[in-house]
Amino acid sequence: MLSYGARGNETTFALEDAVSALEGGYRSKLFPTGLAAIAVTLMAYLKAGDHVLIADAAYGPVKQFCASQLANYGIEFSYFSTSADDWAAGIKPNTRMLYVESPGSLLYDMQDLPAMAAVCKQRNVILCADNTWGSCLSCQPLKLGADVSVVAATKYLGGHSDVMMGVVTTQEAAFAPLETASVNFGQIVSAEDAFLVLRGLRTLDLRLQRHAQSALSLAGWLVQQAAVRTVFHPALPGDSGHALWLRDCTGSNGLLSVEFAPGISTARFIAAAYRPGRCRRVESRLDHATLIT
Ligand SMILES: Cc1ncc(COP(=O)(O)O)c(C=O)c1O
The missing domain is CATH 3.90.1150.10 (Aspartate Aminotransferase, domain 1)
Known part of the structure; x- marks a missing residue:
């Protein structure tokens, strides 16, 4: 829907479609930064009483967001060590999301996303992967079984250090909560910024x-x-x-x-x-x- 631009415009829709195709997902939403994309994603799928299990190798400001925001909404969080193979032990009865980066920030440790996806499906847990490292091309978490993939387009997608953006792409079944949260939080990017990332995608x-x-x-x-x-x-x-x-x-x-x-x-x-x-x-x-x- 075009509305008056507050829900997007032709250029942002073109970028959403391009990223959905690259990620192999259903649809995508754009956010003004990678961190905004992650923050809204957490708020989209979690509610009071839920627990999110997070890779300790996650991008630092995500941990800051959890520490200073999630508790205000009654959402629990804990971390698993990406160097020990015991992430499944951290899943609790109220775990609603497993949030990973593969490879993780700083040490680039790989996670077994298909194995995680299999357990998440059995336990009704959403698997959300930060795919900033994979940049839509080197790795596609949705094809490995994740429900949601987040990319900080600020990095390789933009590619010229002149635009900040985040993109979230989901499987069809996971899209509605993300779309609702992006509208409710008023998350949108300008046509100019979307153009810069579309330009970046070409190279x-x-x-x-x-x-x-x-x-x-x-x-x-x-x-x-x-x-x-x-x-x-x-x-x-x-x-x-x-x-x-x-x-x-x-x-x-x-x-x-x-x-x-x-x-x-x-x-x-x-x-x-x-x-x-x-x-x-x-x-x-x-x-x-x-x-x-
Ligand atoms: C893995 C990862 N995810 C998310 C982000 C956040 O992206 P942004 O800088 O656009 O907020 C970063 C930033 O460095 C990152 O490295």
């Missing part, structure tokens, strides 16, 4: 391929350095999530994390790398995990 495949090549060659060099203990990048053979990545993903991207060997100062390394013109530009970022989370 998404090529950009992701190049990012993936660069990250893999950098990761391959890093693992050979004495100063490096571990490189976290699921496309790297030897990464703990490599087998799941081979099974569930068709590509990768430019994100990797490094753990230095004992005695190497991460802070000194970052300070040395942050020379003008290197690593601080939008094209390349280097962060200290404990300082940004």
Whole structure:
């Protein structure tokens, strides 16, 4: 419905349709940021008395949202460790949603989404996956059994550091609550922003391929350095999530994390790398995990 633009316009509808097709879902809704998309998604499916089980590797501000907002609405939440294979033990009788990132933020640990989907279906739990890493192309959680997939289009979909946006795509059975919440919370993006992401989609495949090549060659060099203990990048053979990545993903991207060997100062390394013109530009970022989370 066009309304007066408060429910969307032709450009936002075109972007929603494009993302639905890429994600292999029923329909999508757009939000002004990735975090707004996640926050509204949680509010769309959860009510007082419900519990949401969240991957501890989730994007930090999601945890902040849970800590400072969900309790106000009587919604319980708890975390499962993505490094231990015991997520099913965290499902309670009142669990309504399992919220995951695969791979997770910072260490890029892969989750077994089809196994999670099977348990969620039996227990009537909605499986919601943050697919920002997968960017609609490298991984498609809905095809692996998830009910809801969220992508921060601010990153690879936009691709030019000039637009913020989030997109949520669902299976048909899960769409109505999302649509209602997006209308009730007045969530909409401008035609101009939707145009910028539509433009980004045209080069998404090529950009992701190049990012993936660069990250893999950098990761391959890093693992050979004495100063490096571990490189976290699921496309790297030897990464703990490599087998799941081979099974569930068709590509990768430019994100990797490094753990230095004992005695190497991460802070000194970052300070040395942050020379003008290197690593601080939008094209390349280097962060200290404990300082940004
Ligand atoms: C995995 C993940 N999800 C969601 C978000 C939130 O996206 P936005 O910055 O558009 O709010 C981010 C941002 O870094 C992210 O890394």
